[in-house]
Amino acid sequence: MKLPRYKQLHQRLKSDILSGHYAEGSLLPSENTLSAQHKITRVMVRQALSALEQEGYIARRQGKGSIVCAQQPALGLLSFRGFSEVLGETEHSATSQFLSKPHATTWSKDFFFDLSVSEQKAGCITIERLRKVDDQPVMLEFTYLPNLNIPNFCDKKWVQGSLFRMLYWYYQLEITNVDQRIRALAAEAETAEQFHLDMGTPILHIHRKYGTNRPNYFIYSSLYCNTEHYAIGTIIK
Amino acid sequence: MKLPRYKQLHQRLKSDILSGHYAEGSLLPSENTLSAQHKITRVMVRQALSALEQEGYIARRQGKGSIVCAQQPALGLLSFRGFSEVLGETEHSATSQFLSKPHATTWSKDFFFDLSVSEQKAGCITIERLRKVDDQPVMLEFTYLPNLNIPNFCDKKWVQGSLFRMLYWYYQLEITNVDQRIRALAAEAETAEQFHLDMGTPILHIHRKYGTNRPNYFIYSSLYCNTEHYAIGTIIK
DNA sequence: AAACTCAACTTGTATATACAAGTTAACAGG
DNA sequence: CCTGTTAACTTGTATATACAAGTTGAGTTT
Known part of the structure; x- marks a missing residue:
């Protein structure tokens, strides 16, 4: 050892x-x-x-x-960029608010990724967040963590407003890779309301599965993005 | 040296x-x-x-x-995944066809990224490709390379059907990072036709700027994706 | 036949040393 | 004051050596 x-x-x-x-x-x-x-x-x-x-x-x-070096952004971190300008270089800072207190539940029956037995048994912690830029809602983010070896997660304070920094700080958990699938779809009633958009407006949807430095420990996210005014930026290195 | x-x-x-x-x-x-x-x-x-x-x-x-090791996929490579199934693990193989022979032109006046003077002067090589899965058009890809130190590019044979492998083979050019911005938008007449979709159907649009191992040499792409039947997958490591 | 031992291989960790090459600040000479 | 040299630092490249620890297959014992 x-x-x-x-x-x-x-x-x-x-x-x-x-x-x-x-x-x-x-x-x-x-x-x-x-x-x-x-x-x-x-x-x-x-x-x-x-x-x-x-x-x-x-x-x-x-x-x-x-x-x-300056702290590099988290793997696969999303940013918001205006594109009224031709090049749209400007990056806009987003605020994040919780739609509910992070809480432990069971997994949804039709969860979007296949789960292992141990993940199923452990149950999941659900985090619901809404991100805004200039007071406009731009991203609705649902994050799901298996409730395994992350004791007292819901009571911990977040580190620098970041879930991932918090996971490293308390549990030495690091994100090693991201597997995502992206779609464009028409906003349904619920999401349209969250984003103050008309039903049927094209919005972005991303499913993510994060790999970590703990073998067989994964984190899942489902993200809805309103890209009417800000494009979603990513940097891959 | x-x-x-x-x-x-x-x-x-x-x-x-x-x-x-x-x-x-x-x-x-x-x-x-x-x-x-x-x-x-x-x-x-x-x-x-x-x-x-x-x-x-x-x-x-x-x-x-x-x-x-098995050859790892190119940085930021996109794949196509069905999602009729709950988990949608299956990856579908795509065919690629040229809409025009790669050709040298000048840059468009309202190009989507800011260009340096030397890039402007060099002009660009334009590549227009359409990718299909199961004979359904799923991705329309426009790629632009500065015509700088890539002699006889248009005459070279492609390596394993991949632009990037070809660039490495002939010019030792490697992709080191990708900067992209993603939007969902309603299909316009032209793209709708390419994809056999109704106008206004939500489609995905991605702007990309690829960094390379040559300082100040960048490759640009504009991608339109039909995500009606296949989601766009990426793996970030 | 099955189980055990061991020798010969592999990569991993570690020490000690030497000189090349890039950076910087102090100092000497104009 | 300005300029060029130098000395003292830094990281980069390189050699030689030693033992620990994981893997494998051949040979021995049971």
Whole structure:
């Protein structure tokens, strides 16, 4: 169960970056310094730093040092972009409100993904959120988590308004991949009302299945987007 | 300009994998073998293999060896999935046909992304494709490449029916990231006809900007999708 | 035939060392 | 004041070596 020393260093540096101990844009201690401080060779220090670089936490410059990077957006994060302008570069900040307190329930009988037996048994935590830009509702998001090994989830405080940061903070849960399917469909009565749109207006619908660093632990989302005024942006790296 | 030896080995192994010299599922020569063959230390061999592993070309197993992986799908590749079934796992294979031979033109005046001066000057190559599943048209794709340092592009043969594989094969051009914005909109007369749909049917529209391993070289796409019968799938890693 | 042992392979972790190459600030000379 | 050199730092590339730990198949024992 003992972690190799370079992995220990890797985790240590990572949590120090995430906690703000090393500020964004500042330099990490040099490889020789880390080597001396942690009493491991520079080769092992470099192995830890390579992993951090790969994950996007630092950028290394020969002759300069290891620079702490700005926090990269979560995998598959959606943003809202106006497109009245030709290029529509501007990114708009969204507010998020809960339509209900996150609560534990059973899974819907006709859930949109196939569930394993253990997921079925555990039941799910449902999160219903509405996102607005300029007071206009643009996204209706339903998120479902299997109620497995995330004790007291509903009582925890959210970290920086983000579900995923919260999951990392309390449970060391990280999103490793996203599998999604997208459709355009005509708004039905209910969603049309939420978005203040006429029935039948084209809206976007996305089903998502998030993979995590816990084997066989997945998170599911169903998203409805009003793209009348803002397009949905994603960056894939 | 001389590449370090471990990077040479990395490139060599990569092209050997892509050319099929090392079959999918087979083992690469062991680290010691590679070390002896190329007369570099095992430390350097491991550096090359780590890069290959990171890129997804191989998977390493302690005690076993380095296993050549199945070719991973291109970054942000779209697939078509039926959803008549509840879970809609099935992935459908699409055929692709050219609506016109790829040809060099000037950029449209109201192009959907902002272009640099050098891109403007170079002009663009336009590719118009229609994709079908079960003989039903599902995607209309317009791709635009700056006519810069891709000599004789229009005369080249496509590799495995893929634009991106072709770009790698002839020009070592790789896609490093995708920036996209998605909207749902009502089909206009023209697109409705292409898709055999009624005017006003909700369809999907995606603008894409692909980043590459060539600094400041970008590829642009505009995609219209008929999601009446097949949802658009993406996997983000 | 089945089970166990072991040797020979594989990758993983680790130390110690050397020099090349990029960056920066201090310092000397004009 | 400005300019060029240098010294002291940084990361990058590279060698040589050692042992730990997982895998596999051949050979031995039961």
